[in-house]
Amino acid sequence: PPEPPVPLGQVLESEEGRGLGLVTACARDWGWQPSARFGDRGKYVWCELAAA
Structure with a gap:
């Protein structure tokens, strides 16, 4: 199964x-x-954005 996404360190x-x-x-x-x-x-990422 797919692994959870992990933010990478900035390079x-x-x-x-x-x-x-x-x-x-x-x-x-x-x-x-x-x-x-x-x-x-496969996996997909969802997000909630604040209204402007």
């Missing part, structure tokens, strides 16, 4: 691993669920 030269950091910085709440579409490999 300035890295071209990946910034998505979850952006979600946690901007979202009021967030979570994740396994995706049945991809069997035991």
Whole structure:
């Protein structure tokens, strides 16, 4: 089964691993669920944003 997403430490030269950091910085709440579409490999992340 998919593992829960974990924010990665910031590596300035890295071209990946910034998505979850952006979600946690901007979202009021967030979570994740396994995706049945991809069997035991996929997952999706959801978030709640505050109204502007």
